[in-house]
Amino acid sequence: MINLSPLPPSEVTDGVQEYFTLADKAYRNWTQAPKGYTAPYALHSGYHPDGNEIDQFESVTLMTKKIISLLDIDPKASTAILENGCGVGSISYQIATAYPNSLVIGTNITPSQASTANKYRVSSGLSNLWYILGDYNQPCFPDNSFNIVIFCESLCHSTDQAKSIQGAYRVLKKGGKLFVADVVLNDLPLTTDEAKHLDNMHRGWFISEFRTLDEFRAMLQATCFGVPLLSLDITRQTFPSARRMGENSAKRLQEEQTVPPVITESRKSCVALHELMKAGKLKYFWHLLEK
Numbered sequence: 578m579i580n581l582s583p584l585p586p587s588e589v590t591d592g593v594q595e596y597f598t599l600a601d602k603a604y605r606n607w608t609q610a611p612k613g614y615t616a617p618y619a620l621h622s623g624y625h626p627d628g629n630e631i632d633q634f635e636s637v638t639l640m641t642k643k644i645i646s647l648l649d650i651d652p653k654a655s656t657a658i659l660e661n662g663c664g665v666g667s668i669s670y671q672i673a674t675a676y677p678n679s680l681v682i683g684t685n686i687t688p689s690q691a692s693t694a695n696k697y698r699v700s701s702g703l704s705n706l707w708y709i710l711g712d713y714n715q716p717c718f719p720d721n722s723f724n725i726v727i728f729c730e731s732l733c734h735s736t737d738q739a740k741s742i743q744g745a746y747r748v749l750k751k752g753g754k755l756f757v758a759d760v761v762l763n764d765l766p767l768t769t770d771e772a773k774h775l776d777n778m779h780r781g782w783f784i785s786e787f788r789t790l791d792e793f794r795a796m797l798q799a800t801c802f803g804v805p806l807l808s809l810d811i812t813r814q815t816f817p818s819a820r821r822m823g824e825n826s827a828k829r830l831q832e833e834q835t836v837p838p839v840i841t842e843s844r845k846s847c848v849a850l851h852e853l854m855k856a857g858k859l860k861y862f863w864h865l866l867e868k
């Protein structure tokens with residue numbers, strides 16, 4: 578594991594909150610939702626079939642759909658679902674809409690996003706959807722409460738990923754499923770330039786721990802999860818999103834604009850993600866595990 582955390586956990590938390598608050602406009606633009614779209618915008622990558630770049634809104638919507646179909650939710654059952662690090666709630670909202678018998682809770686440590694998510698919930702009138710302000714490292718739920726726990730591009734911000742996974746394990750029912758979407762390190766060692774990119778991702782996106790696929794799986798299994806039901810490499814399908822983010826951010830970094838330092842640092846992270854994926858040093862994976 579490469580642990581890049583010289584920052585104490587409280588500074589990571591402050592940094593995450595500041596970044597996701599100040600980057601709100603960028604994320605609203607990211608989904609490129611058509612006029613009149615009333616659901617929450619997504620903060621995650623797009624899914625581009627066979628790696629062929631498709632329309633931005635379609636790609637982001639497709640990613641949400643693919644994740645939901647992987648969860649294999651029974652429409653007749655009352656499935657309890659927890660989304661950890663839910664952004665402004667897009668995945669939770671889509672699940673609650675498509676599965677009225679489910680109960681969906683999204684948690685987020687960033688107050689401004691939790692409040693935006695709640696506005697979407699109120700205007701939707703959905704009665705099976707709740708958003709909670711809270712740290713997924715201190716889940717406030719009883720043991721064995723959920724059938725499904727989701728981390729979509731959110732576990733990476735944890736100051737202690739093993740602890741986050743243990744928390745998810747505790748609140749899952751026996752037979753419940755854990756879904757994680759995130760990047761893993763590949764093809765080590767890194768060159769000096771690549772290590773600099775990784776450090777930029779640490780500074781801009783507050784990612785402290787980077788693991789290889791084997792290390793990541795070992796961490797999951799150390800928490801008593803068995804062999805993954807699924808470990809799917811979708812680097813090819815997400816790469817066009819990384820390229821789009823990286824190229825846009827590289828342009829913005831050339832412009833003489835006065836933006837908060839946290840935004841400048843996050844743009845360096847976008848460039849870094851693109852460069853590291855292009856070099857094959859970061860891979861994007863879906864993991865599905867059963868308790």
Ligand SMILES: C[S@@+](CC[C@H](N)C(=O)[O-])C[C@H]1O[C@@H](n2cnc3c(N)ncnc32)[C@H](O)[C@@H]1O
Pocket residue numbers: 593594597618619620621661662663664665666667668684685686687690711712713714728729730731734735
């Ligand atoms: C890249 S966004 C992904 C959002 C959402 N899952 C999606 O796919 O649209 C990461 C989210 O994780 C949240 N987050 C980071 N650390 C967290 C923590 N310790 N507890 C709860 N939420 C956290 C951030 O505030 C942010 O909303």
